Amino acid sequence: MNTDIPNNPSDHPSYQLAFEDVNFLAKDDLRPLRLQLELLKPEWYLREAKVRSTVVVFGSARLLPLAEAEAHLTELLAQVGEQPADAGQQFALTEARKRVEYAPYYEEARKFGALVSQRFQQEHRRDFVVVTGGGPGIMEAANRGAHDVDARSAGFNIKLPREQAPNRYISAELCFRFQYFALRKMHFLMRAKALLAFPGGYGTLDELFDVLTLIQTGKIPRIPVVLVGKAFWRRAVDFLFLVEEGVISPADMAIFSVVDTAEEAVRVLEQFYEGRPPS
DSSP: OOOSOOOOGGGSGGGSOGGGOHHHHTSGGGHHHHHHHHHHHHHHHHHHTTBOOEEEEEOOSSOOOHHHHHHHHHHHHHHHOSSOSSHHHHHHHHHHHHHHHHHHHHHHHHHHHHHHHHHHBOSSOBOSEEEEOSSSTHHHHHHHHHHHTTOOEEEEEEOOSSOOOOOTTSOGGGEEEESOHHHHHHHHHHSEEEEEEOSOOHHHHHHHHHHHHHHHTTSSOOOOEEEEOHHHHHHHOOHHHHHHTTSSOGGGGGGEEEESSHHHHHHHHHHHTTTSOOO
């Protein structure tokens, strides 16, 4: 006869309440539930904050305010000189000079965040709430613009191998963190009444073309899509070439507008909605 006193069964993970068992919730079999939770949690908080509609701002995480970009370039020049011999240093110097060149886009994104929040957002009716990917660069600038005028703004961060902290200008109750890109993209568009794309890389292009495709195929209603930075977008994507090659239609060029300033972007939105917040 076994006379050993058995372990307390309640100590085993199987005894934990299912919703308290983090290891269980992380298993592959529970992915559908995690997807549903990631859909529901931001939706609940957005409703609580009375967010009726949003304007989504995409753009590079690498862009800096002008003062920071210039300070970084000055520091780098002091370290390596005008003509560094090392290829890595040469690339870093070229990149730093580009940061200075592209700094005005940070300022335009900040200005847009302020203008659109002042124009449409009110305490009892939160329309055109600025939503970004929650990180630095253009995302920070747009959230910062809303913060400048005491308006709400949201940030949809994503869990990445190199973890990205949310910028400090996001409204605390509207700062979210996603595991799945698909659910994050869905939330970007669930309340979106406009989208702005500033210069950016793979992430910006991915998000932009996702929206263009959804509008082109009628999967979402038509909303204003505004590309900011004519010089950048002219080189980044040759849309006319796509028309000439017959892979998109001339009518597809009307899905988006291209501007250079925050004021022009706001005018596109006002013309589309005839000066009224979207219903």
